[in-house]
Amino acid sequence: MVKSANTKNGTNKQTLQEKIVGRTTNIVHLTHNDLDAAGSDAVCRMEFGSEILTLFSSVGRFGWFLAQVAGCNGKGDTLIISDLGYQNGIEDQIRKAHAAGWIIQWYDHHKWTEAEQKRILPFVQTLIVDTTKCATGVVASVFAKDNPDAREVARVVCDYDLWKHQDPRSAKLGIVTSKQENLRLIRDKLVQGIIIDEEVSRIFEKIEHDKNKCMKKSIRAAKIFRGKYTIAVMPAYGYPSETSAEARRQLKTDIELLVFDNGKFSLRSVPEISHLIAKQFGGGGHPNASGGSFNYTWKEKWMLKLFKKVSGTKPFIAAAENL
Structure with a gap:
């Protein structure tokens, strides 16, 4: 029972x-x-x-x-x-x-x-x-x-x-x-x-202000890696799809990795490989949009939260470059 x-x-x-x-x-x-x-x-x-x-x-x-x-x-x-x-x-x-x-x-x-x-x-x-x-x-x-x-x-x-x-x-x-x-x-x-309708529009306007602040915060902290692909790695503060699109526009990237402070990440890519990368980190999704997790320890969580240091970057880039 x-x-x-x-x-x-x-x-x-x-x-x-x-x-x-x-x-x-x-x-x-x-x-x-x-x-x-x-x-x-x-x-x-x-x-x-x-x-x-x-x-x-x-x-x-x-x-x-x-x-x-x-x-x-x-x-x-x-x-x-x-x-x-x-x-x-x-x-x-x-x-x-x-x-x-x-x-x-x-x-x-x-x-x-x-x-x-x-x-x-x-x-x-x-x-x-x-x-x-x-x-x-x-x-x-x-x-x-x-x-x-x-x-x-x-x-x-x-x-x-x-x-x-x-x-x-x-x-x-x-x-x-x-x-x-x-x-x-x-x-x-x-x-x-x-x-x-009017109710949805009011909610949207309220969220839009917060979204713009979060996007700017992520993009300011982005690290760019250039190789087979141009990859932006950045902490995530919400709105991964919108942040990825804006980062791609500003930074001319092929792949955008946004990592939350619990180690989970959202991934967007121009080449149709997002789902293949994410599968290597316990995730999945679409060819151009997916998600996974780096399974952060408490120390890695705090390093991201306090110092915007994204652990897991090296294996992620290697996974992308080796496809």
Whole structure:
């Protein structure tokens, strides 16, 4: 039996497994925690209703979230996974979820190898990987082909997630959803077919000021390495996509590495090698945008925080140069 967690004031807080066990829906949606995830969830809710139980997960916690679901009786209900790519060994949790009675459908747009797909296919009802779309576009192509609102949501989200930047609304949504507390707000508006309204615009303007300060702070601390590629290495203070784009514009770089003080990093590249580099550091993602971790010790964390010293630079550059 799953026990409730005790809070400081003596009341009980429902655990994740309790939420899953007590679900009032036959759809659980496990997705990433960015704009593309919010768009994917919006499209799912357009199709299946608002009772869906949604689990927003970072890439690093994907395995943990999946284990929580796998530890609960699926009862023939559907587990939809979107905007989360294959990770080494994730088939073990997929197998357990399948054995627990979950019907698994996986919709993704990250790079998969044929071998990775073969490891997953025996345990899922559906596996669709389409790197030409964002995850919202993949989900919409399956569930909402005839829904014009869903198609418009997918178009705008893909504009941001695939770095097209042809629709100015997508950049605003991307900035707003960079703050986790806004994910559900934006998701709910997209469900209604609302892309930008006054509320979203106000949130954007407030975040924009902070974003510009963080970008300048990162770029001022950037170290440039020139070899096969011109690489900028810098501490990250948030907004990795926007900081990378601005650093590339100012510094004429091919690859931008932004490292947070916990050792996790975001990587952007002109050559389609980001995902290959990130895999060497326990991560993954897209050919031009990915993430991983240097697994910092406490000393390395403080060196970055206090002195802006990015540990892990040498092996990272070697990984890029040797591809």
